[in-house]
Amino acid sequence: MWKKIASLLFVLIIISSLSSIVHADDESILKYQVILPEKAVTTHKNKVILVSGKAPVDTGITIELYGIIDFTGNKYSLVNLPEEEDYTLLSVVDTNSGPLGFAEEIELINGINKIVIKFNVDGVPPVEKIVYYYEAQHIFDNIRNILMISTAN
């Protein structure tokens, strides 16, 4: 009987300590956030995108930009995303968090871009954002050219 009670108590202690460890991790992870881009997968009309977020003061942050240099004609889009190995590292920005957090402008390339935000702290996972950049004016010019060709024909 005593053995059963002792083992039950032991299990309860382990469960409660585990939950407190998980809770502490959640709290610390909340201190590291990416505010912009807001969505995990998004479209963007401007060549420059703002990457901003929160982290305790003086946290080192690395922002990596990956793009697709597509020679295969796969025509990647938000519904046809490339595989992990298809991305090429295009640029790296190192910054530090201040009282407001961090904010850096990143220059995108046409098509699919992957932005990886790494908080240089153990146990804090990196955040990935997929951004599809298209030049609105470029598309508008293309449509106009197509219309002009079709009317000429």
Next chain:
Amino acid sequence: MNIVSKERFKTILLLSLVCLSLYLVTKVWVEFPYGTSFDFLEEEIKELESYLSIDLIRPNKYLVNFNEDSHTIFYSDIDNNLWTTAYSSLASILSSDEVETEEISKEEYISYHDKRSIVFYFPEQFNVYILARFIDVPQPNDIVEKIQEVDSIYFHLGNDEPFLILSKEDFHLKIFEPTIKLEALKSKISAMENIGNITYYYPMRDTVDVNNNIYIPVKMSKSIPVVYVENEINTDNIEDLRNIAELFFQKDIDYIREIVENNGSVIYLHDDKVLKINYRGFLEYIAPLEETVNERNLYISLVTASDFLFSNLALPKNLYLSKIEEIESGENLGYRFTFKYRIGGLPVILKSDVVEDFIQLEVFNKYVTNYKRFIRRQMDGTYDAMDNRVMLSAYDIINMNYELIRQDHIAKYNIQDEDEEFIKKEILSRIEDIYIAYVDPCENKTGERLIGVWILKMEDYIYAFDVYNGNLVVKKEQ
């Protein structure tokens, strides 16, 4: 025969009297919806309108929204003439009898900033009727009743139906007009976009997740010019000062009393009027009020102010009306007008404790009782030189100086044991504006280099931080 011609003469006289009375009634009822004074001359209106041609009322901030992802702000419009292009459309709308209006919520208004558009912000809430008169609309429509004052005007430049939004704080009036054309404005914005080299501004509500709709940049694409200034008035030359006194009193110097003080300041007296020129170049003119003014009239007071400004010393370019305050002196009611100007396209803030603003007038309808003036002009040969150093952004400036701002906030509101995250959100939501300007240290009469600063305007304080190193240059309590 004699009786017949007498009667004819009487009839003609009667007819002409009827015509004259009709004409005068039209003048009173049709042309005078504002104020109650009837001694307001047409020449005075003309004078005011000619003053308008140098842009007395014009925006001090321009927000261009290219799309939901890119916005920019600038403070001077010398190259693009956006305001001059826009106000002809505004004039058509204010005079049209086909307008449709709709009051919209703050949320809807903010959502329109994600559409292609331009917003003109004024330094002051301007009366819409006066604005209409200033842009050559003699008979504005009922928009002037639906929104009596305006602090910003939004022009929608998307491919759908164009519209305008006139705003005063959180009141927004959306206006449609079927014939409005904004093509010239649209092409200017497209040209600006194609040239590139844009400093992008981001709404604080998105960037740092606080309840604040102002826009800030995180990286600067351009630098600002290096500017040296000198006093407009050379206080070392007594002849120059005497010429100014003659101009003010319209009398030969022999009829004006001159007192030279030990510190170099000079006082001129004529009748009850006083002109004082401080040794630093600060001019003040004081005149008595010649009659009681129990009812203030903004239109007449503005005419008087413009007349006074033009009849004295030459005015600097880029002068604009920055503030209108209602004042009282005994039983008399009037206005205080503050005028400012830009150098190199940027506003200038004076560091001096003696002088606060460039030009200030106290006007009681037809009478100017006080005039203060301190003008610093850009020195010859100092144009077009750009500073090669990299400018800090508004985001950098707040980050670097957050502790100072926090300390002031905590001291001001006696905050103890509050959550730091809560204090930060509170501080950031209290930022009213942040913009680039020059600070004039006012230490030298000539050869003074202006300091490029970020002006951070909070509810309680105004800070000026050096744009290159982030150091505090000026702090003033509001």
